[in-house]
Amino acid sequence: MTWEIKSDRPIYSQLTELIKLKICSGEYPLGSKLPSVRDLAKEASVNPNTMQRALASLEEEGLLVSNRTVGRFVTEDISRIKQVRNQLAREHVKIFLENMTRLGFDHEDIVSVISEMEKEMRE
Amino acid sequence: MNNILECRNLTKFFGGFPALRNVNLTIPEGRIVGLLGPNGSGKSTFIKLCNELLTPSAGELIIGGHKPGVETKKIVSYLPERTYLNDWMRVSDIIEFFSDFYEDFNPDKARDMLKRLNISDRDRLKTMSKGTKEKVQLILVMSREAKLYLLDEPIGGVDPAARDYILDTIISNYSENATIIISTHLIYDIEKILDDVIFLKEGSVVMSKSVDEIREETGKSVDSLFREVFRC
Structure with a gap:
């Protein structure tokens, strides 16, 4: 990195x-x-x-x-690191959700686009 | 913390023209300070006063407890804007020259750094490119175990890769608790290695703050702030 x-x-x-x-x-x-x-x-x-x-x-x-x-x-202290990892993840998701809402996506749209992309990336 | 440099009402006139006006500064040990300002703002005048190449018209300047002179030259390592070394000199001549002049010069350190750049002892300055010459001078200056390093435009005329080399050399080689003052107008390149910045405008200090204070308060880099303060 x-x-x-x-x-x-x-x-x-x-x-x-x-x-x-x-x-x-x-x-x-x-x-x-x-x-x-x-x-x-x-x-x-x-x-x-x-x-x-x-x-x-x-x-x-x-x-x-x-x-x-x-x-x-x-x-x-692995639990301390897990805490921080969780906190970082929440910050990323928060920004992601804000951007998606700005694009006009609701909860279902977001979930479906995520599963779609996950599938594509696995292939 | 002790202060390595203090000046009060430092003023320098050239004829009737004030190059520096009532400058008050207190610079502690162990800092890397950017002396920033457009051309003609008084940066080099300040550095020359610190090296006794000029004398003040008024006010006071104290470095490590002394006025600029023999005592301060022992603890100040100076990289001038233009070289004072003769073109015909070989690297080995210059190393001898520095060993002779400065008690705190570490010739082994200089040789080692030059070797890593594939510069030979036998090379003459006049056969070197501008970038290589600047690197050689910087290596000499940083191979002194000084208390204060005064670097006047160290990254002025060199390409971005050489700039990175120069900045790396500065941060990895200054002796502990020493202070470095770097004058430049190339702020973008240098911002990340500075603790504090001093903005000079027409011979006066218009701002003296830490880099992170500026970023915190304005949400801007020092580079963008500089562009605003000095918009033409």
């Missing part, structure tokens, strides 16, 4: 979201060690202080655990 930063929102909150996604998708597995702040900042081409701020807020949310001497790790 690439570090795509959009221009209309604070960089630090976008970094938080991207790292959450990387954790939920398993790119950063449960209990694994994260690269150093500098390495992450370089990878994302962002300011190290901004990366530091994003990591600190993820620690506060209980997704990362830091150990002063060894570094920063992804939590081993």
Whole structure:
């Protein structure tokens, strides 16, 4: 997954979201060690202080655990990760539903277009 | 947190023309600061004052507890807009030159970075492309373990790939707790690596804020805000 930063929102909150996604998708597995702040900042081409701020807020949310001497790790608390995954999914669905309503779709239309597309994509 | 640079009512006249007017700034350690403004807004004048290439007409400028001079040159690593190195010099000459001048210069670090770009010790500056020359200069400047880096238009005349290389080199090589001040008008490319921005307009500071503060308050990137503030 690439570090795509959009221009209309604070960089630090976008970094938080991207790292959450990387954790939920398993790119950063449960209990694994994260690269150093500098390495992450370089990878994302962002300011190290901004990366530091994003990591600190993820620690506060209980997704990362830091150990002063060894570094920063992804939590081993699988239920916490499931919670976050659920929360991210709800945000996506909310935007999706808003867009579909704007297109004039009602509940049944939405359900039918989803099953139709799922079928097509399986084929 | 300690401040690496402070100035009060800093003013510089060229004849009757004010290039900088009553500039007040406090810049802490450990920040990457963008000094932004259109051509002629006073960016280079400010950086030259910090390097004692110019002296103030009025006001005060303090870097690491000293006025610009011998003491500050020990802790300030400066990348000028135009090179002061001679074209006939080889890479090995320049490395010797820097080792001789600056106690905090790390020649091994410079050699290592040059090697990764396939630049040989024997290469002369005059045989290099503009982009390569800029990279060599930046490598020299970033190989000092300085407290303050002053980079005047480091990405001015180079292609986008070289820009990325330069920005990567800056964020991965400055020493811990050091501050970097980068002057540029190419904001789009540089915005993501900055903590704070200072907008200069006709010699005065019109805004001094963090990048994320600006994005939070305006819902715009610094680049779009700049285009609004300086619309011609």
